[in-house]
Amino acid sequence: MEEWSTQHFTDSVFHEKPVPGVGLSSRDQTPEADSLPIWNPSAPGDDSVPCSDPVQFVLARRKSRQISVRGVKVGGGAPVAVQSMCNTLTHDIEATVGQIDRLAEAGCEIVRVAVPDERAARALPEIKRRTGLPLVADIHFDYRLALMAADAGVDCLRINPGNINGEDRVSEVVASAKDHGIPIRVGVNAGSLEKNLLDRYGGATPQAIVESGLRHIAMLEKRGFYETKISLKASDVARTVVAYRLMAERVDYPLHLGITESGSLRTGSIKSAVGLGILLSEGIGDTLRVSLASDPVDEVSVAYEILKSLRLRQKGVNVVACPSCGRVQIDVDKLTLEIEKDLAHIDAPITVAVMGCEVNGPGEAREADIGVAGGHKRALIFMKGEKMGLIEYADIKKNLVREVEELAARMAVDSAGVPGDGDT
Numbered sequence: 001m002e003e004w005s006t007q008h009f010t011d012s013v014f015h016e017k018p019v020p021g022v023g024l025s026s027r028d029q030t031p032e033a034d035s036l037p038i039w040n041p042s043a044p045g046d047d048s049v050p051c052s053d054p055v056q057f058v059l060a061r062r063k064s065r066q067i068s069v070r071g072v073k074v075g076g077g078a079p080v081a082v083q084s085m086c087n088t089l090t091h092d093i094e095a096t097v098g099q100i101d102r103l104a105e106a107g108c109e110i111v112r113v114a115v116p117d118e119r120a121a122r123a124l125p126e127i128k129r130r131t132g133l134p135l136v137a138d139i140h141f142d143y144r145l146a147l148m149a150a151d152a153g154v155d156c157l158r159i160n161p162g163n164i165n166g167e168d169r170v171s172e173v174v175a176s177a178k179d180h181g182i183p184i185r186v187g188v189n190a191g192s193l194e195k196n197l198l199d200r201y202g203g204a205t206p207q208a209i210v211e212s213g214l215r216h217i218a219m220l221e222k223r224g225f226y227e228t229k230i231s232l233k234a235s236d237v238a239r240t241v242v243a244y245r246l247m248a249e250r251v252d253y254p255l256h257l258g259i260t261e262s263g264s265l266r267t268g269s270i271k272s273a274v275g276l277g278i279l280l281s282e283g284i285g286d287t288l289r290v291s292l293a294s295d296p297v298d299e300v301s302v303a304y305e306i307l308k309s310l311r312l313r314q315k316g317v318n319v320v321a322c323p324s325c326g327r328v329q330i331d332v333d334k335l336t337l338e339i340e341k342d343l344a345h346i347d348a349p350i351t352v353a354v355m356g357c358e359v360n361g362p363g364e365a366r367e368a369d370i371g372v373a374g375g376h377k378r379a380l381i382f383m384k385g386e387k388m389g390l391i392e393y394a395d396i397k398k399n400l401v402r403e404v405e406e407l408a409a410r411m412a413v414d415s416a417g418v419p420g421d422g423d424t
């Protein structure tokens with residue numbers, strides 16, 4: 001068991017003059033402050049549950065039709081599903097399956113693979129056999145690859161019917177999708193719009209993007225096919241946002257959000273957070289992919305951070321950390337990075353606060369499920385809004401990690417038998 005400091009709590013853990021109303025009680029305030037117990041994390045009787053969210057922040061979602069990608073509901077009020085796309089060569093089955101496994105472990109819910117040729121299409125049955133994630137086959141132009149993919153058992157086709165060169169071919173693909181009971185994603189990309197639309201609109205405007213999407217949809221609807229979701233991607237936020245807004249007014253199909261070719265981990269994450277954040281905050285979006293020139297696993301973690309920040313999903317640890325300043329008493333930067341890394345395996349929605357000093361520290365730490373606020377000699381630990389005691393700087397990380405893991409285990413026991421993953 002961990003050895004805890006035997007020093008009784010006094011204000012000296014922070015500065016000599018605590019800030020009234022925040023931080024720790026001053027000596028001439030509550031007498032019990034002087035006798036705050038040294039935290040004993042294994043003390044019996046702690047059956048607390050996470051703090052309830054005091055802020056009622058509920059986004060109205062656009063009403064959309066619901067489709068299913070092998071059990072993952074998309075639209076119709078279902079949690080916004082997180083997708084990614086493999087960047088392996090699909091015919092390299094080992095590499096592709098390995099990457100899909102890593103994506104699944106990170107929380108990816110639907111994965112897409114490119115099917116550029118027959119070699120890739122022939123790999124699909126084995127990939128399907130060895131992976132559990134719903135699989136989308138991404139196909140351009142060649143309707144035969146779509147037929148092969150559907151026969152291979154993929155769970156969704158990404159194909160634009162207007163690009164496969166002929167009504168008969170569209171009919172064949174739609175008939176195959178119906179036979180296999182799989183949806184189709186119409187994916188319009190500003191970089192590959194039809195020439196007549198570019199001419200008419202003077203470029204790849206949001207209106208041109210939307211009209212392209214509506215044309216593809218009409219070809220499916222003409223054949224009685226409605227298991228469709230739509231993406232309208234451009235590489236800049238403004239066009240993407242306007243295009244999705246326009247489409248959201250025109251159809252009730254679920255919308256797959258993304259800022260395509262958005263850039264590196266850093267720039268792409270920022271663009272995606274802004275663009276997808278705007279749309280999601282307006283209730284638009286039923287599934288998303290954060291497109292990054294990076295490891296696809298990064299796409300999943302960034303997607304969840306976007307969704308968590310809008311309280312649309314609650315997966316995993318939410319770390320609240322102050323930016324630190326000249327008052328900081330603990331190494332917030334290092335501690336935050338280490339805690340995020342060490343708690344990446346936790347799925348339970350737990351908020352952890354890492355705060356540098358007494359100014360905002362106790363307030364934020366108190367609102368978190370588990371929080372720490374740096375003090376002059378030691379740090380102060382909070383659980384569920386209660387001061388639990390003091391802790392040596394060197395012990396902060398391992399004890400925060402252990403407490404979060406134990407809380408996650410208790411939450412798992414509490415929710416056993418309750419369906420769903422806690423998403424809102």
Ligand code: SF4
Pocket residue numbers: 322323324325326327328329355356357358359360361
């Ligand atoms: S909590 Fe303290 S250390 Fe952190 S930014 Fe605020 S004043 Fe600075």
